[in-house]
Amino acid sequence: MAEATDSPVKEAAVLGAGVMGAAIAAHLANAGVTVHLLDIVPEGAKDRDTVAKTAIQKLLKQDPAPFTHKRNAKRVQPGNIEDHLDRLASCDWIVEAVIERLDIKQALYRRLDEKRKPGSVVSSNTSTIPLAALTDGMPDTFRRDFLITHFFNPPRYMRLLELVAGPDTRPDAVAAIEAFGDRGLGKSVVHCNDTPGFIANRIGIYWLTASIVHAQEMGVGIEEADAVIGRPFGIPKTGVFGLMDLVGLDLMPHVMGSMREALPKHDPFHAIDRELPVVRQMIEAGYTGRKGKGGFYRINREGGGKAKEVVSLDDFTYSPVTRPKPDCLEAARHGGVAALLQSPDKVAAYARKVMGATLAYAAYLVPEVHDDPAAIDEAIRLGYNWKQGPFELIDAIGAANLAQALKAEEQPVPAFLQQIGDGSFYRTVDGELQVFRADGQYHTVRRADGVLRLADVKRRGKPVVKNGSASLWDLGDGIACLEFHTKMNAIDNKIMEMIHTAIATVPKSFKALVIHNEGSNFSAGANLGLAMFAANIAAWDQIEQMVEGGQTAYRALKYAPFPVIGAPSGMALGGGCEVLLHCDAVQAHMETYMGLVEPGVGVVPAWGGCTEMLARYAANPKLPKGPMPPTGKAFETISVATVAKSAEEAKQHGFLRESDRITMNRDRVLADAKALALELAEGYQPPEKPEYVLPGPSGKVALDLAVDSFRQQGKTTLHDLTVADKLGEVLSGGDADMTEPKGEDFLLALERKAFMELVKTEPTLQRIEHMLETGKPLRN
Template identity: 60%
Template structure:
């Protein structure tokens, strides 16, 4: 029977070890962080303590909240190793030297509690080598847990177990990683580089070498080896700059030593004097002076430059010019791989061999194609795994290209020649196995995906912006389908329809989607178009309709649960403020950002935030504290950088749930909704005691002070004044209660006043064109 992991030790407070400790703390689990005692150190815990200090200052933040940081207990190996006896999981994350690791394991074995799990974060040393010569009691509890950097944000965790590892130990660690840490666990064979780094390093090395061989511009190479294949827009050279040029020789070296001479990896290794020179002179990427790309700051300028692979000199960065990608080219991958130009030759020379190499890794590195695809999607941020890419190209076509280039065809690829690697049968997604049959893709217990539901059913209702799905047990799911899940009339209409449908026939409503972001807010493009043609009446109708529908959500006689992930901004945030409960993915970035584009939250955001701060029993009472707090948050367009931080800012309530694993979000939200059904009562309407004109005057004075310091622009003052009027109750006497309905009216009035100003329209246009706010 597997055990529960309640306390963790991480030994090694370097970048990875400290990052792993921070993420364990993000899960609400106490973690002991240990490192060596530096010679002559007055503070024996200095290395671990400084690591935590760095984590608190790092951006992007390794901690999801300051509260999480308090769960990390710094110590040292000499004084605190005995404390690991209280830990259920001990993670070793020290330097990649076998002798040092084995010496540490002997100390761990003497100090740990029998049956506790011990793992290494290694990515280069086989498990068999790590445990060689160690007692059977240690080998039984030992495994490899390979995290990817940064541990908070990278979802992949590769787990390697040995022939003697207790299956219950593996199951306990895998479940902890999945449910508590939010990782997608991929089980790997004990082979060099495991899966992601084995294939990813092959791909990177091949892509760099072929770009040099073809004399390509790095911008052109990155354009080909980026979006057409669903790879990160950094491409290859931008990605290497991000991870560090100096890291690549270490990974390549370990694979060179470990892989047999017959492995195709060795054919990718080429000495590139330019790269060696860049590393030796500090051009190691973004963490150094620059890399293949750099920002030249000489003479006070900020000039983006790219290196010339032929000469080694920097030149101004240019827009990629790849003929094969012009006019929508690159969407047909076979056409791109077959194109005779430089871009086509580059794509073919890299990807045909990379995809063939992926096919070689089953069953050597993994038991099935699903593991390979998961590893590359989550470890290297590929939108599609290699076998999914082969299906887009066509296995038979890929075989043609391999044969034409004189390359061997791997048996697995030959097996799939006339069949896809993935198919849907009776509403169930299946994958091709090594014996030529198909097997169902089985989700772990507690995982529910809308993508799977869509294979088996039709929507209850649908329009161009949203759809309603029956997700079972009397629960309906409202899915946004508009671009970036921006909110428009179609979504408001579908939300109103959902409320009526659930009231008549179902138990509860969940608002959820599987896009990158829950919602970026209202569709600014439509709003700008309407204003430019003078259709302000239509804008006001949409504002009023949104307000009414959100109020209907708030006072619905059944549970409405929102399940955000990614960005939930503006109107997307306002949905969260009106539902009966929220089950948020831990990586939810929530905020009311309307002031940044020159308007106000007008779908009830101001009113709901006032209500939350007024209701907090720990917050100071009186007419001014709550409006002041909301003014501070909304006027600065503050965005919570995690679901945990969103609770601190009251975008989420204390009782709202947080799900660490994105794949478990819908199931958790559905369970929360069902748990609320019996005896559900909507909230009662509220009234506020607000400060009125005197409170507005105080807020205006504060903004004027910021303006004098250059921190607020001319239009910031206009927007802030409109916001202050809403939050202080307009001209109402603070002695008399102000109903929430009046604050909603003030929201609408303030929004319409601002949307008619040229400065606000300029802000909206600028954001739509550049993606950045205009400081006017």
């Protein structure tokens, strides 16, 4: 869990236990804060706290989970607004998340202002009501402590926090919430002007509206629209209509209505604002998206089937999805979004219409919503999960090209776009990233204090050494960084080569090594494609060399004459998890998802995963002494391919040690890992080689009995039993005598043997092939 000891927020309250309020409370609890969740008392309720209590129970059942660990729910104290406003007297921060009605919010503010402690910060999670309206008529003391903190749903996972301060807000109140939002909650805090929709929703709602309106008017199907307004532009694979299903169609009329009322008449939003009869029909029929019977997409389960269908925007009828591949997608594969937009087909014309207008709108809003395009890009990247923000996309297309396309559509070219001319909004000068701002000048893009980004390091210099799969970088102060950069950061022979190169290079010029990358995922594991290719030509010696080579490289990391720090974020699965198991320490982003998933593809962990997990569990003081408890626990964890869904859970499962550290903000992981590396470098000594006491044949019998009980319950497939049998041989030590301790070499040999026996079986090859084709495990 995150520690709150040095935090400006140690106790908080959330008023309003709806979807957002409850989830905000959960994330405050993830940050180590005691939080009071208060809501109304329903008429005639026997339990006056029932709304808040019910909300907490729903949080515990949600997937993805709002809590980084279920135990954090104990920090959320339920209550009600009628009986428990006195609790505000001990709160540092009070978050209002009630219905979007000004009269209700202000009435609540007057009541809570009488109870809160002096100097406590009060904020609203509103996204539609201006701060000036919220504080109108409120006392000066309240206005000084008030601001808007706009979270995005779900708050645990969405990294954007929009912060709006009023002219009377105390600078130290802003600084306190910004600091806690950054370090405590893991947010990228973007300061916004007090304008309708702030930044992300102002542009995002325009984009969603333009997407559906132009699709309907141009006769472009939903699947075609999502195919083009999706991955080619670095937008999530849901595309735009899939995103609306995810968010909920019933929100669309409300958000469009709020923009319609709040925006000035000259705003370009009004030119695309339309009544959407199909959306209205869908909502009335209960098709509100994934939370309803379906939305633009639905799953048809008639006759016991499970067929995905898509709606027609013309007549509200559903038909099977066809996954079209418009011609412009081929152009995008070779020439990026610029080539896509120049394609002659109808779908490319739709993309020009939607994305051209959206990017132009972003430029139109400078400096109204912000004078810094970097802040706008940050808001859209993190609020809507785009890989690139609007101005980064304009640079990819070419500002002059976008202006020309707008003129061809007889659309106005925003002044800010005219101002940049044929230049770019971003440039690199002397290794520093600069952005063109509203004052007509380039400014260095500033990071928050204490943030270290590998991308910035890479701009400033060349790698110490590199190959096609990995690079070694100089972080300064005697710390090196090993970066993987394959697809999904899958581990291949060149990464293994770079590990050995790093081990030889670091002692000459550095004190310690950090293993880190800024990909979406730390590593998805071994490169299964290479293994499948070798298996198809029966190159078994080559596969065994790959397994042994991985064991050798990882052990070299473990016993290197300098500290090795793992600094992961995202998925660290299979071989990616095994890299971290061999590090001296790990500085993990809270959103690190670790697990030894090899049984899912029909093998056992063979790059030291079994060996290291046995050592972890043997050292766990919570387990009983003796050879069987560590073996049983390791078998339980690995056999079902357990994946920890947070760094907190990774500690529970033993993938992380209790001494390993957790960083809430992804942008701070590398800096924290570097600091830890410097700390461990003082007087460093490599770990001693452990000895293992293994239960041998009697332990294997116990594991077999456990597996047989699952078989009798119908919880295992035939090949699951085969994989479990080989895993049991490794973890029990095979024929080992439990009176004779064994070294790592013995266990690693068992790992290799089990892996090679399994990889030669047809069911394992079927599992690997299925995973490569679908990305999902095969149960055979």
